[in-house]
Amino acid sequence: MDRELVGTADLGRLRVEVGRQGRSAVFAPVGELDHHTAELLSEPLDAALDDGISRLVVDCSGLEFCDSTGLNVLLSARLRADAAGGAVHLAGMRPTVARVFEITGADAVFTVHASVDRALQE
Template identity: 40%
Template sequence: MDLSLSTRTENGPAGDRTVVVVGGEIDVYTAPKLREQLIDLVSSGQYHLVVDMEGVEFLDSTGLGVLVGGLKRVRAHEGSLRLVCTQERILKIFRITGLTKVFPIHTSVDEAVAATD
């Protein structure tokens, strides 16, 4: 399955959050689309992102690299990038790579939008 992407804005207690809903497979072939989306959002001044990964069927280290790139971009503007993921097979690669220490990972979009820390 190819990658699907959509974005929407939600109001949180600390301001607007841009929710990026990702579905399908994130690998070396599809990851450039996600990276372009994240670059476009940051270029248009949206520095607080929530990436909803509940519809992601597959993610490898290429996709992780894109998420890390997005994190670096929003941090350059004192922004944030939060992930929403409860799927064990996706969380596993975050644990193997130690990225659970780097990304705030939430169990729902509501929780990620409400986060203020």
């Protein structure tokens, strides 16, 4: 399935690709999502929400690490998307990142999919 690439940002330890697929904005962070890099993901998430796109899909398959700051970026986007009648869908989480969501209970507030394609089909 082809996705229209909208943009890419890179801060060394994290690269974020942003695209559109139908009515969804798709974000693909690759690397480490932490205090130093979280802005690279929060800015395009906020921009999509500001543009009225409330269905966000985050491809987590390239995330090697996510700390509490990264988790808060995703939780904040989820609250905004929910308020706009949308949602944040997480896809393809690696076990180490999924564990952070399990420990904090955040996995209960997100819709988690095995793959981006599955997230886009819902």
